[in-house]
Every structure is written in C-alpha cells, then in structure tokens.
Amino acid sequence: MYTNPRVVEFIDSHFVPVRxxxxxxxxxxxxxxxxxxxxxTPTALVLDSDGQERHRVEGFLPADDFLSQLALGxxxxxxxxxxxxxxxRLFDEVQQKHPQSDAAPEAQYWSxxxxxxxxxxxxxxxxxxxxxxxxxxxxxxxxxASVWGK
Amino acid sequence: MRRMETTISTLLGQYENxxxxxxxxxxxxxxxAFAGPAAAQSAAAPAAAGPAAAPAPRKNLRRxxxx
Numbered sequence: 001m002y003t004n005p006r007v008v009e010f011i012d013s014h015f016v017p018v019r020x021x022x023x024x025x026x027x028x029x030x031x032x033x034x035x036x037x038x039x040x041t042p043t044a045l046v047l048d049s050d051g052q053e054r055h056r057v058e059g060f061l062p063a064d065d066f067l068s069q070l071a072l073g074x075x076x077x078x079x080x081x082x083x084x085x086x087x088x089r090l091f092d093e094v095q096q097k098h099p100q101s102d103a104a105p106e107a108q109y110w111s112x113x114x115x116x117x118x119x120x121x122x123x124x125x126x127x128x129x130x131x132x133x134x135x136x137x138x139x140x141x142x143x144x145a146s147v148w149g150k
Numbered sequence: 151m152r153r154m155e156t157t158i159s160t161l162l163g164q165y166e167n168x169x170x171x172x173x174x175x176x177x178x179x180x181x182x183a184f185a186g187p188a189a190a191q192s193a194a195a196p197a198a199a200g201p202a203a204a205p206a207p208r209k210n211l212r213r214x215x216x217x
Contacts, residue, residue, distance in 0.1 A: 001185055015181035016161065022186045033184060041186030049178055070181070077179050 004063040007070075014074050015046070046073030054080050068098035072107055079110060084118035087111075105136035109145055 001019050002008050011017050020029040022041055032038070036045055036053060044066075046055040055073030057066065075090035091114060094107035112128025115121070129149035132142040165175045 001183060011181055015179050018180055018182045020182065020184050022184070029184065032182065036182065038184040041184050043184040045182040045184075047180040047182055049180075051180070054179075073181075074179060 007063055007067060010067055010070055014070070044070075046070070046077055048077045048080060052080070064098065065101055065103075068094055068101035068103035071098065072103040075107065075110065079114055079117075084114045088114035088118065099135075105132075105139035105141040108132065108136060109141040112145070112148075 002011065018032075019025070020032050022029050029038075038045075040058055042058075042060060044057040045053050048054050054077040055069070057069045057073075061069060071090065071094045075087050075094060078084075078090055079087035088111050091107040091111035094101075095104045095111070098104055108131055109128065112124055112131070115124035115128075125145075125148040129145050132139075132145045133149075136142055161170070161175060161178055164170045
C-alpha cells in the first residue's frame with residue numbers, strides 16, 4: 001500500500017501493519033471500520049497492544065507529513081501506556097525530525113506534559129511555555145500552553 | 151486478518167527466541183490502515199461506502215494514501 005521507502009521502513013520498525021481495503025477486504029473493512037468508526041479512506045489508526053486507538057490520520061498526506069503523524073502516534077501510545085520518559089523522547093524526535101510539520105507543535109506540547117508527568121515538576125510546563133515563545137508561537141498548541149506562563 | 155496473525159506469530163516467535171524482550175513485545179503497536187482505490191482509479195468514482203456511510207454517495211473525491 002505504501003511505496004515510499006521511508007514510510008515502509010518506519011512502519012516496519014514501529015508497527016504491526018494491518019490493511020483493510022474497502023473492496024479487496026470488504027468483510028474486514030466492514031467489521032473493523034464499524035469497530036473503529038472509519039468514515040473515509042485512507043484512514044490510518046495507531047492502536048496499542050490492547051487495540052485501543054491512540055492516534056488517527058484521516059485523508060491523504062505527503063510522505064513527510066504522514067511520517068510525522070505516525071511518529072506522533074507512536075509517542076502518544078507511549079504516553080497512554082504511562083511510559084512518560086519514552087513518550088518525551090519520542091515527542092522530541094517528532095520535533096527534531098519533522099520541525100516544519102503540523103505534528104511538531106503538538107509534539108512540543110505533549111513533550112512538556114510527559115516531562116511533568118514523569119517528574120511532577122511544574123517547571124517542565126513553564127519551560128514548555130517558554131519554548132512556545134521561540135517556536136510555533138502561532139499554533140493552537142501555543143495557546144493551550146499559554147496558561148503555563150502565568 | 152491473516153497478515154496480522156502472521157505478524158503476531160512472527161513477533162511471538164522472536165520473543166520465544168529471545169530476539170525481543172517481553173517489554174518490546176507488549177509495546178508493539180498496530181497500524182490499521184483503511185484503504186480505498188488508488189487516486190487514479192478513484193478520481194471519478196463516487197465515494198465508497200465506509201461502514202457508516204450514508205446511503206447517498208458523497209460528492210468528495212477520494213484519494214488513497216500513496217506514500
């Protein structure tokens with residue numbers, strides 16, 4: 001399904017890939033689509049080992065943006081699992097590898113939250129607010145972090 | 151789901167052989183991709199039925215993810 005080598009490599013190294021095609025795998029598409037409320041193709045879901053959805057990408061994205069979303073999904077899964085140190089590292093990787101992507105400001109926000117969750121140190125949130133003064137200050141995530149600067 | 155079962159079997163085999171740790175096994179994530187016809191094929195096609203699609207075809211053009 002995916003032809004970009006970087007996308008293929010990332011999926012192979014991070015996920016168990018499952019494909020449900022609307023025509024070629026119609027029964028599975030119906031069953032899984034109903035379970036996960038898939039309304040459109042392409043839709044890509046990052047599921048944790050319990051089958052819980054942790055991230056959703058609806059619609060086509062260019063390879064770089066799709067990669068950033070997959071990386072964001074992996075980070076969110078680590079966060080949901082309570083592995084906050086790993087989540088922080090993965091969120092930081094999203095920012096480092098895909099700094100111009102839509103995923104980057106969201107990753108910056110959740111990186112700060114992950115550090116706070118791991119340490120219970122509120123200064124992690126203040127530091128994240130400061131980062132948003134430098135990068136992504138026009139993003140919706142900067143607005144969400146604005147409360148941490150008070 | 152044969153492909154997923156095969157992959158899970160592979161992962162379990164790697165765990166049993168010591169190639170991956172239990173932590174790595176549990177950490178395994180799935181990427182579930184719902185796909186449709188390729189863009190070139192679907193450009194003129196009506197939007198297909200997702201499981202909860204309305205009876206009337208949607209008018210948006212649908213593209214597959216070509217990454």
